[in-house]
Amino acid sequence: MHLDMDAFFASVEQRANPALRGKPIAVIGSSGRTVVTTASYEARRFGVKTGMNKFEARRLCPDIIFVVGDNAKYVDASERVLAVLERFSPLVEPFSIDEAFVDLTGSTSLFGKVSDIAREIKRLIRDGLGLTCSVGLAPNKLLAKLASGMEKPDGLVVIKPVDVGRILEGLPVNELCGIGPATTEALKAMGIATCGPLGRADGRALRARFGVNGERLKLMGQGVDGSLVAGASGEREAKSIGHSTTLPRDVSDLNELRLVILKLSDMVAARARRYGLKGSRVSLTVRYSDFHTFSRRKSLATATFDAAIISAAATAILGDMKLEKPVRLVGVTLSELSEGGRQLGLFDDAGREALLFAMDRINDRYGDSAVTWGSLVEPDTDDEDNGVISPSWRPKGVRRVEF
DNA sequence: TCTGGGGTCCTAGGACCC
DNA sequence: TCTGGGGTCCTAGGACCC
Numbered sequence: 001m002h003l004d005m006d007a008f009f010a011s012v013e014q015r016a017n018p019a020l021r022g023k024p025i026a027v028i029g030s031s032g033r034t035v036v037t038t039a040s041y042e043a044r045r046f047g048v049k050t051g052m053n054k055f056e057a058r059r060l061c062p063d064i065i066f067v068v069g070d071n072a073k074y075v076d077a078s079e080r081v082l083a084v085l086e087r088f089s090p091l092v093e094p095f096s097i098d099e100a101f102v103d104l105t106g107s108t109s110l111f112g113k114v115s116d117i118a119r120e121i122k123r124l125i126r127d128g129l130g131l132t133c134s135v136g137l138a139p140n141k142l143l144a145k146l147a148s149g150m151e152k153p154d155g156l157v158v159i160k161p162v163d164v165g166r167i168l169e170g171l172p173v174n175e176l177c178g179i180g181p182a183t184t185e186a187l188k189a190m191g192i193a194t195c196g197p198l199g200r201a202d203g204r205a206l207r208a209r210f211g212v213n214g215e216r217l218k219l220m221g222q223g224v225d226g227s228l229v230a231g232a233s234g235e236r237e238a239k240s241i242g243h244s245t246t247l248p249r250d251v252s253d254l255n256e257l258r259l260v261i262l263k264l265s266d267m268v269a270a271r272a273r274r275y276g277l278k279g280s281r282v283s284l285t286v287r288y289s290d291f292h293t294f295s296r297r298k299s300l301a302t303a304t305f306d307a308a309i310i311s312a313a314a315t316a317i318l319g320d321m322k323l324e325k326p327v328r329l330v331g332v333t334l335s336e337l338s339e340g341g342r343q344l345g346l347f348d349d350a351g352r353e354a355l356l357f358a359m360d361r362i363n364d365r366y367g368d369s370a371v372t373w374g375s376l377v378e379p380d381t382d383d384e385d386n387g388v389i390s391p392s393w394r395p396k397g398v399r400r401v402e403f
Numbered sequence: 404t405c406t407g408g409g410g411t412c413c414t415a416g417g418a419c420c421c
Numbered sequence: 422t423c424t425g426g427g428g429t430c431c432t433a434g435g436a437c438c439c
Contacts, residue, residue: 028407035407050439053405096410096439180437211414236411244408281431291406297432331408 001102001118002136002144005081006153008098010040012077013067015130024048025065026057033246037069041153074098077129084124088117091231101141103229118156139164142225145177164223169196176220183217186210195221237337238275242283243267244331250289252326258315263376264332265311269304273360278303278340282313285331286321293329296321303338306356307373310334 005011009027014020024043026036036057039048046061057064078097085092088111091103104114111117118135125133134155136147143164147157159167171194174184186209192198198221206214219225230236243264251257261284272279280303287293296317304310314332362371369376 031407032404033407035405037407051406053407055405099439178437182436213413239411240409242409246407249404295433299431329407333410 001104001114002095002138002141002148003081003085003100003102003121004134004136004148004152005098006132006134007038007040007044008077008131009038009069009074010043010067011131012073013070014040016073020065020067023065024061024063025067026054027069028054028066030068031246032248077131080129081125081131081133084121084128087124088121089231091229093230101144101229103231104137115156115158122154122156140223140225141227141229142176142178142220143223146171146175149175165196168199168221168223169194171195173198173221178220179217183210187217195223197221199223238277239337240333240335241268241271241275241277241279241337242331242333242335244285244329246287246329247327250326250328252323254318254323257318257327257330259375260330261314261318261332262307262311262373264330265314266307266373266376268332268334269307269310269356270360270363272305272334272337272340273356276340277337278305279310279334279337280304281334281336282310282317283331283333283335284314284317284321285329285333286318286323286327287329288325289328290325291328292325295331297335299336303336303340305334305340306352 010025013025013027014023020040022042023040024046025040026043026048027038028034028036034054036048036050036052036054038050039052039057043057043061043064046064048057048061048064052060054066057066074097078094081098082092082094082100085100085102089102089104089107091106093101095101104117107117108114111120114137118137122133122135125131132154134148134152134157136144136150136155136157136159138144138147138159139161143159146167147159148155150157172184173179173187173193173195174181176195179187187193187198190201190205190209192201199218201218201221203215203218206218208214210217245260245264247260251260280300281297282300283295283297285293285295298313298317300309300313310332359371363369
């Protein structure tokens with residue numbers, strides 16, 4: 001089963017505030033250059049879509065109501081949804097904050113037919129949370145994901161093995177999860193636009209063009225997918241921790257960029273400590289005013305969760321770059337993660353780490369910037385950091401993040 | 404007042420080692 | 422008398438997902 005919440009953030013806001021119900025609304029971030037994170041179905045009717053900027057959304061739908069997103073509300077709702085799913089199977093794999101796969105293979109002896117289970121889950125979510133969702137049931141994840149999107153909102157679609165061929169034959173390839181714009185174009189150049197022909201395509205030709213992925217593409221065209229629902233036993237470790245921000249205005253001044261990098265590094269480091277992880281690779285991402293985006297990475301001799309070290313590495317990368325245009329976005333990512341915990345390695349500085357954890361405790365208790373780095377305490381850099389969480393953020397599955 | 408933010412996975416090429 | 426063949430590690434960048 002694949003379950004996908006309907007217009008999740010927007011629906012949560014409409015549930016929380018009756019004045020928004022039945023109205024075209026869009027959940028956005030707080031910064032000036034924000035975009036629509038989720039539009040309610042009322043707004044979608046006007047053509048408002050995720051990723052659109054406010055002006056475009058307003059142009060399409062003059063009566064649209066913008067709501068600045070509230071992460072805590074979505075995290076709470078997401079955890080409640082997952083709790084419902086976990087009543088029916090131990091194998092629940094969060095795919096994003098508003099989607100999950102559930103393996104119901106072993107659930108039928110306890111709970112009956114899968115379609116009945118799906119209906120019960122939808123009922124529990126509706127009654128318990130006041131939210132609707134769309135559910136797909138199928139022999140594998142690829143098809144379940146496809147099915148959940150076929151009758152949105154409030155849908156329940158079953159794809160039986162016998163129907164797979166008929167459903168896929170004329171289906172555009174980009175409807176499958178995993179085939180995006182670039183692959184769609186490349187397939188089109190080979191004369192393949194729909195799944196039927198993809199499933200019958202020459203395996204060698206696909207392999208020549210797409211490498212090992214070519215084999216998978218052919219199988220996808222046939223509706224074959226052997227991947228398993230990860231579930232609790234296969235809980236995945238986080239691979240990277242990153243933050244990025246689009247600046248309120250484009251910036252060329254290096255000192256200004258260094259401050260932003262320190263702030264981002266601080267957020268990254270704090271999160272790493274909370275997860276009990278250290279990372280030994282630092283990446284800096286830069287987006288120019290013309291949207292050209294690139295990144296540079298640097299490996300560290302030892303893994304760290306210290307904002308000062310992460311920031312120093314990212315700043316060194318910045319120093320090596322020859323910036324050609326004003327900068328629109330900067331991002332800092334920590335990867336090559338390993339268990340860091342509070343156990344000290346041979347070369348770790350115990351005093352320093354105690355200080356960092358003490359800062360965390362103070363900030364946990366008194367608010368996020370109760371103690372911070374001196375260079376960040378300037379009148380023009382204390383802006384709130386309350387951008388809307390990404391729908392891809394995982395409440396579980398990777399590791400828990402508290403807000 | 405055009406175009407967010409957080410991720411994963413894969414590939415390709417160069418450095419380096421034996 | 423042109424210049425092997427493995428392997429690993431590292432970096433850059435792209436495709437894709439929500």
